[in-house]
Amino acid sequence: MEPVNIKKLAQLLNLSIATVSKALRDSYDISKETKEKVVALANELNYQPNPHASSLRKHKSKTIAVIIPEIANNYFTLAINGIESVAQEKGYHVLIYLTHEDYKREVAFARELFNGRVDGALISVAGTTTDYTHFKNLRDKGLPIVFFDRVCDEIDTLKVTTDDFESSYLATKHLIGQGCKKITHFAISSKLSIGNKRKRGYLQAMADHHLPVSDSLIVECINDDDRDIEMIEELFRREKPDGIFAAVERYAMDGYEVCSRLNLRIPQDVKVLSFSNLRIASFLNPSLTTITQPAFDIGKEAAARLLNNLEKKHAPLANESIVFKSSLIQRASTSSI
Amino acid sequence: MEPVNIKKLAQLLNLSIATVSKALRDSYDISKETKEKVVALANELNYQPNPHASSLRKHKSKTIAVIIPEIANNYFTLAINGIESVAQEKGYHVLIYLTHEDYKREVAFARELFNGRVDGALISVAGTTTDYTHFKNLRDKGLPIVFFDRVCDEIDTLKVTTDDFESSYLATKHLIGQGCKKITHFAISSKLSIGNKRKRGYLQAMADHHLPVSDSLIVECINDDDRDIEMIEELFRREKPDGIFAAVERYAMDGYEVCSRLNLRIPQDVKVLSFSNLRIASFLNPSLTTITQPAFDIGKEAAARLLNNLEKKHAPLANESIVFKSSLIQRASTSSI
Numbered sequence: 001m002e003p004v005n006i007k008k009l010a011q012l013l014n015l016s017i018a019t020v021s022k023a024l025r026d027s028y029d030i031s032k033e034t035k036e037k038v039v040a041l042a043n044e045l046n047y048q049p050n051p052h053a054s055s056l057r058k059h060k061s062k063t064i065a066v067i068i069p070e071i072a073n074n075y076f077t078l079a080i081n082g083i084e085s086v087a088q089e090k091g092y093h094v095l096i097y098l099t100h101e102d103y104k105r106e107v108a109f110a111r112e113l114f115n116g117r118v119d120g121a122l123i124s125v126a127g128t129t130t131d132y133t134h135f136k137n138l139r140d141k142g143l144p145i146v147f148f149d150r151v152c153d154e155i156d157t158l159k160v161t162t163d164d165f166e167s168s169y170l171a172t173k174h175l176i177g178q179g180c181k182k183i184t185h186f187a188i189s190s191k192l193s194i195g196n197k198r199k200r201g202y203l204q205a206m207a208d209h210h211l212p213v214s215d216s217l218i219v220e221c222i223n224d225d226d227r228d229i230e231m232i233e234e235l236f237r238r239e240k241p242d243g244i245f246a247a248v249e250r251y252a253m254d255g256y257e258v259c260s261r262l263n264l265r266i267p268q269d270v271k272v273l274s275f276s277n278l279r280i281a282s283f284l285n286p287s288l289t290t291i292t293q294p295a296f297d298i299g300k301e302a303a304a305r306l307l308n309n310l311e312k313k314h315a316p317l318a319n320e321s322i323v324f325k326s327s328l329i330q331r332a333s334t335s336s337i
Numbered sequence: 338m339e340p341v342n343i344k345k346l347a348q349l350l351n352l353s354i355a356t357v358s359k360a361l362r363d364s365y366d367i368s369k370e371t372k373e374k375v376v377a378l379a380n381e382l383n384y385q386p387n388p389h390a391s392s393l394r395k396h397k398s399k400t401i402a403v404i405i406p407e408i409a410n411n412y413f414t415l416a417i418n419g420i421e422s423v424a425q426e427k428g429y430h431v432l433i434y435l436t437h438e439d440y441k442r443e444v445a446f447a448r449e450l451f452n453g454r455v456d457g458a459l460i461s462v463a464g465t466t467t468d469y470t471h472f473k474n475l476r477d478k479g480l481p482i483v484f485f486d487r488v489c490d491e492i493d494t495l496k497v498t499t500d501d502f503e504s505s506y507l508a509t510k511h512l513i514g515q516g517c518k519k520i521t522h523f524a525i526s527s528k529l530s531i532g533n534k535r536k537r538g539y540l541q542a543m544a545d546h547h548l549p550v551s552d553s554l555i556v557e558c559i560n561d562d563d564r565d566i567e568m569i570e571e572l573f574r575r576e577k578p579d580g581i582f583a584a585v586e587r588y589a590m591d592g593y594e595v596c597s598r599l600n601l602r603i604p605q606d607v608k609v610l611s612f613s614n615l616r617i618a619s620f621l622n623p624s625l626t627t628i629t630q631p632a633f634d635i636g637k638e639a640a641a642r643l644l645n646n647l648e649k650k651h652a653p654l655a656n657e658s659i660v661f662k663s664s665l666i667q668r669a670s671t672s673s674i
Contacts, residue, residue, distance in 0.1 A: 072414045080408065084435065088442075093449065096433035098421065105425075112430065117454070225616075256620050279562075283593050285622035 004045045013041060028315040063093040064306060065121040067109055069101045069150070070223070074249065074277035075295045076124070079148065082299025083122060090307050092119075101127040101189075101223060110134035113143060120144040120306045122299075125152055127189035127223070144309050144317055148302040151193050156319035160302040162293045164194050167326040168201025171245050171273050171291050174328060176209050178336045180243030180271055183211070184235060185218045186228075186251035198247045198275070217241065221251045232258045242270055249276035252288060272333040275326075286332035293326045341382045350378060365652040400430040401643060402458040404446055406438045406487070407560070411586065411614035412632045413461070416485065419636025420459060427644050429456075438464040438526075438560060447471035450480060457481040457643045459636075462489055464526035464560070481646050481654055485639040487529050493656035497639040499630045501531050504663040505538025508582050508610050508628050511665060513546050515673045517580030517608055520548070521572060522555045523565075523588035532557075535584045535612070554578065558588045569595045579607055586613035589625060609670040612663075623669035630663045 004012075010020045015034070023030045023038035024047075041047075066083060068076050080096065087094045095118065097109040106126045111134070113121055121138065123145055132154050138145055139155055151159040175183050185202045188195040199218070206213045219235055221228040232254055235241070246252040252274030256266065264270050266286055276290040301322060309317050343361070347354045352371070360367045360375035361384075378384075403420055405413050417433065424431045432455065434446040443463045448471070450458055458475065460482055469491050475482055476492055488496040512520050522539045525532040536555070543550045556572055558565040569591055572578070583589035589611030593603065601607050603623055613627040638659060646654050 071408045071417065072411070074409070077409045080435070084437065093445070094435070096435070098417070098431070098433070100421065108430070253617050253620065256617070260620075280590050280593070280621070283590065283597075283622055284617070284620050285624070287622070 004042075004047050006047075009038065009041060009045070009047060012045075013037060028312075061117060061119050062091060063095055063118045064303070065095050065097055065109070065113055065118040067097045067099060067106065067121060067123045069099050069124060069126050071096075071098060072250075074279065075149070075275075075293060078277050078295035079124075079299030079302075082296040082301075083303040085296075086300055086303040086307060092307060099126040103128045103130075107134045110138055113138060114141060118143075119310050120146075122302050122306060123147050123152075125150040125192060127192055127195075130191055144306060146302045146306045146317065148298055149194060151321075153193060158302075158305055158317045158320050158322070160298050160305070160322045160324070161194070162298065162324050162326045164197035165201040165204075167275070167291045167293075167328070168198040168245070168247075169205045170201075170328055171275075172202045172205035173209070174289070174330070175243040175245060175271055175273055175334060176205065176211065178243075178267075178271055178334050181211060182239065182241045183217070183243035183245055184239065184241040186232065186244065186246040186248075186255065187218055187220045188247040188251075190220060195247065202245055219251075221248070221254070223250070225250070225254060228254045229257055233261065236262055236264075244270060244272045244274075246272070246274035249274050249278050249288075249290075252276060256284070266333050267335050268337055271335075281329070282331060284333075286335075289331045289334040290329050291326050292329055294324045298324055341379075341384050343384075346375065346378060346382070346384060349382075350374060365649070398454060398456050399428060400432055400455045401640070402432050402434055402446075402450055402455040404434045404436060404443065404458060404460045406436050406461060406463050408433075408435060409587075411616065412486070412612075412630060415614050415632035416461075416636030416639075419633040419638075420640040422633075423637055423640040423644060429644060436463040440465045440467075444471045447475055450475060451478060455480075456647050457483075459639050459643060460484050460489075462487040462529060464529055464532075467528055481643060483639045483643045483654065485635055487531050488658075490530060495639075495642055495654045495657050495659070497635050497642070497659045497661070498531070499635065499661050499663045501534035502538040502541075504612070504628045504630075504665070505535040505582070505584075506542045507538075507665055508612075509539045509542035510546070511626070511667070512580040512582060512608055512610055512671060513542065513548065515580075515604075515608055515671050518548060519576065519578045520554070520580035520582055521576065521578040523569065523581065523583040523585075523592065524555055524557045525584040525588075527557060532584065539582055556588075558585070558591070560587070562587070562591060565591050566594055570598065573599055573601070581607060581609045581611075583609070583611035586611050586615050586625075586627075589613060593621070603670050604672050605674055608672075618666070619668060621670075623672075626668045626671040627666050628663050629666055631661045635661055 006017055006020050010017045020038050023035045071077060084094055099106045103126055106129055132152050135152055135155055146158045148160040151161055187199050190196055203213055217239060219231050236258055244255045246255060252272055255272055259266055259270055266272055273289045277292060277295050281288040281290050343354055343357050347357045357375050360372045408414060421431055436443045440463055443466055469489050472489055472492050483495045485497040488498055509520060524536050527533055540550050554576060556568050573595055581592045583592060589609055592609055596603055596607055603609055610626045614629060614632050618625040618627050
């Protein structure tokens with residue numbers, strides 16, 4: 001008997017080629033009855049799938065992409081460790097793509113993922129990205145994606161984050177409780193989901209405690225240390241703040257640098273609090289009060305959900321937000337002398 | 338006129354197919370005369386290369402792999418930035434593979450690179466690797482590879498490192514000059530080229546200054562902080578050293594932790610010096626004296642040489658060692674009170 005192909009099966013069953021193809025893949029959107037009918041005939045006629053096409057269809061690269069802005073950041077380092085802990089257990093390889101906060105690189109990477117190189121992607125959005133077409137295209141093509149930390153609200157899929165607004169509110173309230181009256185915020189790009197939420201948490205806490213808020217108290221840092229330090233120094237000379245709430249640990253270190261240059265003592269003259277996953281926060285001079293995110297767990301959860309989805313024949317990922325709680329760890333940089 | 342293929346060209350020219358193929362690729366090991374003869378006939382007979390085969394042959398993935406042990410390490414973070422600065426300029430993408438010091442992962446990654454996914458690789462060897470067959474296979478297959486930092490002496494290719502022996506000698510001598518009489522070494526895996534050189538530099542300096550050396554003064558750390566701290570604490574209780582020379586910044590932080598637990602003051606009771614690219618070394622309590630490697634430049638040079646080679650039609654990379662000098666930056670952790 002001559003082997004049949006999918007087209008022949010479709011003709012004989014009076015179904016579309018797409019339906020037969022999906023039925024053979026055990027796709028979630030084909031009824032049980034149709035699947036049984038297709039499989040029965042395929043067996044009867046000794047249907048043999050084209051091995052190359054089958055490998056493509058089954059998404060067998062056993063590789064996932066992680067697209068992140070940078071690695072000089074303890075948050076992402078820990079998140080990657082969390083991702084890899086799951087990937088290793090399930091036999092997946094992890095490829096890391098660094099956007100360096102550059103929208104164009106992000107678009108180029110997304111384009112690379114079209115070719116079956118990876119089975120799915122974990123993404124943390126670049127700080128300069130405002131158009132999300134490249135992610136929408138990936139999603140429309142059926143590549144499962146999960147956002148973590150810096151998410152994209154416009155795209156329906158799973159998102160794993162921390163409680164950015166609440167943590168920032170708590171951080172600002174802590175500084176106020178320790179005696180700060182004029183708190184500056186070193187902000188991350190306001191184009192980012194987390195940039196916005198962290199700034200709003202700060203603004204809300206200031207307003208609730210009847211403290212002055214003004215754009216001149218906020219520096220939107222750009223991840224160029226020399227330039228950031230310059231902007232922060234300018235703000236200090238102009239505003240003379242008594243508290244710093246930094247959205248990212250790198251900016252807190254810029255703050256330490258500026259205080260050292262201006263002979264301001266931490267915490268006597270200026271108190272400092274920062275989002276940070278720095279392992280050695282307690283060995284800083286002075287030790288740094290932090291909002292510490294469960295970065296490892298966030299990476300682990302995002303990867304576990306993605307890999308679980310890959311094994312489930314591609315039912316679309318639910319448009320769901322998983323929020324992990326961060327913790328405030330008080331150290332010397334905010335102590336009220 | 339019917340188009341000809343390579344086989345036909347070879348017959349007509351009385352050359353081997355391999356020679357014609359190489360001549361058409363402008364390979365370095367075909368003479369200029371032969372190349373001209375082949376190209377002339379190919380043009381005359383309107384030879385059209387098979388586009389798919391040609392793309393494979395020309396190594397057009399425009400992607401390079403970076404295989405490294407970890408990223409929770411400021412050295413590798415900076416080296417990657419150096420690599421990417423060159424890759425971006427030349428239009429290459431960079432894929433990062435993390436071995437987590439695991440030989441098996443390294444072998445699996447090397448196998449993945451066989452399939453044309455990347456045009457070349459920059460490699461820093463895992464701490465558990467003792468067999469280099471997987472790298473030799475890559476090399477024999479013609480994939481250009483450059484080793485950096487943790488190199489593999491058994492394989493003839495370009496290697497970019499720092500002056501590990503000299504820097505370690507200098508570091509140990511500095512501790513001795515500041516008054517240390519019993520210096521412990523927190524070593525990186527002795528299976529690694531750099532592990533060996535750093536240990537030898539320490540041993541030589543101790544011997545040259547007639548100070549005691551013994552295996553019981555050396556801890557070979559395993560990158561598990563809890564376990565490493567335990568081993569270090571045991572050594573401190575047993576040996577009561579007055580100086581620490583750490584091969585990696587992570588171990589220096591383990592040393593700070595142990596000194597804090599045992600109520601030992603740095604630098605009064607114990608002086609600490611470490612290889613480190615920590616940006617905030619000066620904000621530590623106390624600030625940390627470091628051997629600082631030009632990590633960005635090392636990554637940049639390794640990538641520049643690799644990409645330069647890719648553009649030069651694959652003349653093999655010379656078996657050459659490029660050595661960058663590191664610098665000792667003195668801070669409070671080694672000051673002689």
